[in-house]
Amino acid sequence: MAIILNIETSTTNCSVSLSKQGETFALLEDNSKEFSHAERLHVYMERLLAENNLTANQLDAIAVSKGPGSYTGLRIGVSAAKGLCFALDKPLIAVSTLEALAHQFTIEKGVIVSMLDARRMEVYSAVFDETYNLIRPVEAEILEVDSFADYLKNGPVYFIGSGVEKTKALIQHVNAYFIEDKLPSANEMGQIAYAKYKKNDIEDVAYFEPYYLKDFIALKPKAK
Numbered sequence: 001m002a003i004i005l006n007i008e009t010s011t012t013n014c015s016v017s018l019s020k021q022g023e024t025f026a027l028l029e030d031n032s033k034e035f036s037h038a039e040r041l042h043v044y045m046e047r048l049l050a051e052n053n054l055t056a057n058q059l060d061a062i063a064v065s066k067g068p069g070s071y072t073g074l075r076i077g078v079s080a081a082k083g084l085c086f087a088l089d090k091p092l093i094a095v096s097t098l099e100a101l102a103h104q105f106t107i108e109k110g111v112i113v114s115m116l117d118a119r120r121m122e123v124y125s126a127v128f129d130e131t132y133n134l135i136r137p138v139e140a141e142i143l144e145v146d147s148f149a150d151y152l153k154n155g156p157v158y159f160i161g162s163g164v165e166k167t168k169a170l171i172q173h174v175n176a177y178f179i180e181d182k183l184p185s186a187n188e189m190g191q192i193a194y195a196k197y198k199k200n201d202i203e204d205v206a207y208f209e210p211y212y213l214k215d216f217i218a219l220k221p222k223a224k
Contacts, residue, residue, distance in 0.1 A: 001020060001021065001060075002020070002021060002060040002061065002194060002197055002198075003018060003019070003020050003054070003058060003059055003060050004018070004019050004020075004059065004060060004061045004062070004063050004093070004190060004193050004194060004197065005017075005018060005045065005048075005049075005059050005061075005062050005063070005084070006018070006019060006024075006063045006064075006095070006186040006189035006190055006193055007041070007045075007062070007063065007064045007065065007077045007080060007081050007186060008029075008064075008065040008077065008097075008100070008184050008185055008186040008189060009037045009041060009065065009069075009070075009073040009074065009076050009077030010065050010067055010068070010069025010070060010073050010074055010077070010097045010116070010184050011031075011069055011070060011073060011116065011162060011183045011184055012031050012032065012033055012034065012035055012036075012070075012073075012183065013029055013030070013031040013183040013184060013185060014029060014030050014031075014032075014035075014036055014037045014040045014041055014044065015027070015028070015029035015030075015184070015185045015186040015187070016028050016029065016041070016044040016045050016048055016186050017048075017185075017186035017187055017189065017190060018048055018049075018052060018054070019189070019190025019191075019193065019194065020190075021194060022190050022191040022193075022194030022195070023190060023191075024186075024187050024188075024190045025052070026048050026051065026052050027048075027185075027186065027187050028044040028047060028048050029044075029185060029186065029187075030044075031183060035070065035072060035073055037072075037073055037076040037077065038076055041076060041077065041080055042080065045080070045084075056084065056087075056088055057088060059084075059088065059090055060090070060091075060197070061090055061091045061092070061093050061193065061197050061202070062081045062084050062085050062088075062090055062091070062092055062093070063081075063092075063093040063094075063095050063189055063190075063192075063193035063196075064077050064078055064080075064081035064092065064093070064094060064095065065077060065095055065096075065097045065100065065184060065186075065189065066078070066094040066095060066096060066097065066210055066211045067097050067210045067211035067212055067213065068097060068098070068116060068124040068138060068140075068211055068212060068213035069097050069116055069124070069184070069210075071212055074210035074211075074212065075210065077210075078208070078209070078210045082205050082208065085205045086205060091197070091200075091202040091203075092202055092203045092205045092208060093193045093196050093197060093201070093202055093203065094203050094208065095189045095192050095193055095196075096126075096138075096192075096211075097116070097184050097211075098114035098115075098116070098124070098125070098126040098138060098161075098184075099114070099126070099128065099132065099134070099192060100184055100185070100188045100189050100192060101114040101116075101160060101161050101182065101183075101184045101188070102114045102126075102128045102132055102160065103132060103188040103191065103192070104160060104179075104182055104185070104188055105158060105160055105179050105182075107130050107156070107158055108130060109130055109155060109156065110130065110155045110156030110157060110158060110175075111127050111128065111129055111130075111135065111151050111155075111156075111157055111158070112127070112128045112129075112130075112132075112157075112158045112160060113125055113126075113127050113128075113148060113151070113157055113158065113159045113160070114126050114127075114128065114160055114161050115159060115160070115161040115162070115163030115164065115167065116161050116162050116163055116184075117161075117162040117163045117165075117166065118140060118163075120142075121142055121143045121166060121170075122140060122141065122142050122143070123140075123141060123143060123163035123166075123167070124138060124139070124140050124163070124213055125138070125139060125141060125161075125163065126138045126139070127148075127151065138211075138213060140213050143163075143166060143167060143170050143171075144170070145170060145171065147167075147170075147171060148171070152171075152173045152175045152176060153175075155175060156175050156177060157173075157175055157176055157177065158177045158178075158179055159176065159177065159178050159179065160179040160182050161182060161183070161184075162182075162183055164178050164179065164180055164182075165180070168180075
């Protein structure tokens, strides 16, 4: 029996779950529209364990959403996960943020485009088939009218994630379907994390870093 603590902080949704053999049995999350991870993440983890009569030592692994996403959010989530792994001597499992997001929707045919909002008309996106196999890797791209045209001409394309709103305003196609109001959640991480756990597909805790996709740029404050 494998019990895994799953941590998702790549967007404004601060989300933590517990899963057993890949099935989520407890979830706490809050999308406050502002990043509340620093204040809530550790509280949620402790509360989730307490409410399910578990101690941290009873966990078999810690899984964390690896990105892409918010630089600050990812740093907080990964730092918490690594701290637990060091303290408890537990394996660290990295889960693709966009892959877990794709698992929020089921299709019979076509493709799923998981996308996170970035600056201006940019999104971070990846494309998955109906069984969630990655068919186009993660990219940072500027949305245009003909974006994803090669997929749209071949069948249904389901867009999901925080990048949907601006995609919907730009892409109008009979094969385009928009799954709105969805953010990455720890709820879908358990299945992916458990599959990796069984294969011993784990990270080096000392050297693991989030997948930022783009370099973080610290902006200088404007002169008063």
